[in-house]
Amino acid sequence: MAIEVRLLGETDDRSSFQSGDEQLNLFFRRYAGQNQFRHHIGTTYVAVESETIRGFATVTVGHVEIENLPPSLRKKLPDYPLPILRLARLAVDRNAQGKGVGEHLMRTVFSVAIELREKLGCVGVVVDAKRGAENYYSRYGFVKLEVIEGALEERPAPKPMFLSLSAVVQAFGIPRLRKPN
Numbered sequence: 001m002a003i004e005v006r007l008l009g010e011t012d013d014r015s016s017f018q019s020g021d022e023q024l025n026l027f028f029r030r031y032a033g034q035n036q037f038r039h040h041i042g043t044t045y046v047a048v049e050s051e052t053i054r055g056f057a058t059v060t061v062g063h064v065e066i067e068n069l070p071p072s073l074r075k076k077l078p079d080y081p082l083p084i085l086r087l088a089r090l091a092v093d094r095n096a097q098g099k100g101v102g103e104h105l106m107r108t109v110f111s112v113a114i115e116l117r118e119k120l121g122c123v124g125v126v127v128d129a130k131r132g133a134e135n136y137y138s139r140y141g142f143v144k145l146e147v148i149e150g151a152l153e154e155r156p157a158p159k160p161m162f163l164s165l166s167a168v169v170q171a172f173g174i175p176r177l178r179k180p181n
């Protein structure tokens with residue numbers, strides 16, 4: 001399957017996206033565009049196959065308090081809020097699930113995090129994992145975090161999970177969005 005991951009465009013048709021999770025569908029159809037193009041509070045990447053959107057990942061910047069990080073990282077880092085990339089939403093269309101679309105999107109998220117690290121600083125990726133999705137993120141090495149400021153106000157509350165960028169680099173090399181000039 002030839003999948004291209006790119007930024008959401010203003011004219012992309014989001015109306016028929018069906019992930020099986022109504023909250024995620026609603027977010028994608030109604031809010032992803034305005035968050036990106038009007039409010040500038042989050043950016044959505046879409047996985048496209050044959051001009052059809054098969055999945056999306058929404059990211060934004062955030063921070064994590066050092067006491068919420070896994071103990072092994074706490075010793076190495078200073079005691080003030082640390083910059084992270086937040087993976088706020090991830091979903092794949094029901095018809096395309098289990099075919100690697102999620103992995104394409106995760107790799108893009110890691111590339112964005114590496115770029116953020118180079119340009120502004122970033123210690124890792126935090127995901128707000130919905131109930132039932134925790135094991136999907138564990139596969140990439142994400143571990144549970146204590147509740148952190150700015151977590152989504154949904155019920156049941158999503159569980160924040162963290163993956164350090166050094167672990168990303170170890171597992172995937174340094175994924176890049178594009179080659180440096």
Ligand SMILES: CC(C)(COP(=O)(O)OP(=O)(O)OC[C@H]1O[C@@H](n2cnc3c(N)ncnc32)[C@H](O)[C@@H]1OP(=O)(O)O)[C@@H](O)C(=O)NCCC(=O)NCCS
Pocket residue numbers: 019020021024089090091092093096097098099100101102103104128129130132133134135136
């Ligand atoms: C979770 C989701 C994003 C995964 O995307 P995908 O394109 O289906 O996943 P991939 O093809 O990259 O990976 C498939 C693998 O992940 C596993 N997987 C998929 N969903 C999983 C879950 N919820 N928990 C654990 N493993 C999961 C599959 O069993 C498969 O394993 P295998 O490679 O050993 O066969 C997608 O199934 C989805 O949108 N689900 C509904 C919405 C959701 O739960 N979103 C996450 C919210 S935080």
